[in-house]
Amino acid sequence: MTNTQVTARGWFEPVNPVPTAPPEPTPLYDELMPAAEFAAMLTRQLPGVVVTVAEIDHENCSWCATDGQVTTVRIYGQPEANDPGWPLDSAETCRRCCRRAIKQARIEQDLNSDRDIRVEVSN
Numbered sequence: 001m002t003n004t005q006v007t008a009r010g011w012f013e014p015v016n017p018v019p020t021a022p023p024e025p026t027p028l029y030d031e032l033m034p035a036a037e038f039a040a041m042l043t044r045q046l047p048g049v050v051v052t053v054a055e056i057d058h059e060n061c062s063w064c065a066t067d068g069q070v071t072t073v074r075i076y077g078q079p080e081a082n083d084p085g086w087p088l089d090s091a092e093t094c095r096r097c098c099r100r101a102i103k104q105a106r107i108e109q110d111l112n113s114d115r116d117i118r119v120e121v122s123n
């Protein structure tokens with residue numbers, strides 16, 4: 001009985017409840033951030049990826065094809081020149097899809113490349 005105590009109601013309740021991890025930012029929260037703040041967050045979360053703020057034309061996002069999701073992130077990959085697949089060379093996505101695109105770019109990055117994966121973010 002080291003982990004419980006009798007409450008005023010007479011029930012046993014945990015003294016030290018299992019701590020829960022802080023909630024991850026939701027996609028909606030990503031969408032509401034100003035570009036500079038979103039760029040700073042991606043920089044913190046994605047070491048080795050250079051994130052800057054830029055102007056990007058708002059087109060419908062072809063990655064999710066969701067109504068209302070427009071392109072606000074541009075990703076420049078560094079794939080091997082002779083990659084036989086369809087590596088990510090450059091892509092424009094909405095903020096919901098950008099992490100998926102960045103992940104793909106990082107996986108496909110040419111190990112001999114001396115350039116970083118670059119990401120541009122707009123409002």
Ligand SMILES: [Zn+2]
Nearest residue numbers: 061064094097
């Ligand atoms: Zn999208």
